[in-house]
Amino acid sequence: MKEWYEQIATLAILASYVTALQGADLVITGAFCATESYSVAESMGATWVPLYLGHRHLPTAEFPQWLLEDYMGNWFGFLNKRTRSFVRGQAWDKQHVHINEWRQNSLHLLPIASCYGMLDSLLSNNIIVFYYACSLLLAGPRRRGSLEYAPSKVVHIGFLVPTTPLLKPQPWKERVTTYIR
Incomplete structure (x- = not known):
């Protein structure tokens, strides 16, 4: 992994985020570029909205991180939270x-x-809400969000595919505003 990282022009890739988001008032991000997009939005003073396609668990004692679930079981809450901390710490x-x-x-x-x-x-900033574009069926073994987070902090919005067709096309700004509400 270290050799792979050394071959990438990391600063050039990071600079491309600035170019791509230049002039944006609203930055909607996915899971794999959250840190980069948050940093650019912070520097520009833009609104940052994390929209994860699928479920991306925040640290919780309710169940272990899914990569380590088979090894950890679901016995102790502190171990469950520790698996998440370990994986995030290694990535960071x-x-x-x-x-x-x-x-x-x-x-x-x-x-x-x-x-x-x-x-x-992100967790200490009450303005930031995490949106998950998935069913609650993917929200862990209890099929609900973690009770450790307020319902206003983590919102499961279902899938992004509309169930009924729109009567008339809306301008993109109006659609984004409607969606965020």
Whole structure:
């Protein structure tokens, strides 16, 4: 993995996020570019909306991280939360040097100090709502969101495919505004 990271022009890729999002008032992001898009939105003062296609569990004691579920079982809440912390910590450990350098030098933002990446700041910011475009059937073994988070923090909006056709086409800005509400 280390060799793979060394072959990528990471700063050039990060710079492309700035170019792609330049002038945006609203940044809707997926799971795989959340840190990058959040950083650009923060530097531009744009609204940032995490919209995950499928379920992306936030740290919870209710059930373990799905990659480690077969190894951990579901016995102790603190272990469940620890599996999530471990996976997030390992992922952030691989990217924090590049992301923080980019945030400081290119975006003129403070580095992310948490050992879990931006997750701590997202969870503590009451304005940010996580939207999951999936059924509650994918929301863990109990088929509901974790009770550790307020219903206003994590919203399961179902699939993005409309069940009924629209009567008339709406301008894109109106559709986005309607969708977010």
